[in-house]
Amino acid sequence: MFRIICILIFSLLILHGESFVLVTHPKSPIKNLTKSQAKSIYLKERRFWGDTKLTTLNLPPDNPLRKAFESDVLEMTPGELDSYWMKQHYRGHRPPYRVESVQSILMFVKKVEGAIGYIPQRAVTDDVKVIYKGNKR
Secondary structure (H helix, E strand, O other): OHHHHHHHHHHHHHHOOOOEEEEEOOOOOOOOOOHHHHHHHHOOOOOEEOOEEOEEEEOOOOOHHHHHHHHHHHOOOHHHHHHHHHHHHOOOOOOOEEOOOHHHHHHHHHHOOOEEEEEEHHHOOOOOEEEEEOOOO
8 A cells, every 4th residue: 555655646746747867877887868879778779888788777667757758768659669669579679677666776777887777856866877867847
């Protein structure tokens, strides 16, 4: 029950215009990303940054933050993304890893140098590096 209440509160915050950011490990060689670079990384068109293997993270499909990210950065609907990943599957490419929460993204990014994930701007800590700021809705 507590988890459901937390998800509802989090969803309301997202729906009321909170912006998101892409974060990575503090020692990542990535300084800043353009929208085009972020899209390329999340669609697995770019898998490395220098010698660093990139690992992208996604929240569950029904998460409002994921929907905002997909709309703003990927500029694709869920149906378009499903079709895209179906085609990529046959090329041996898998979609970003799915994690269940913003806290999971933060923990993963803190431990893996090439990890990239999106979180609400208010959730940024000193343990991660912001590399892209999404549009405020």
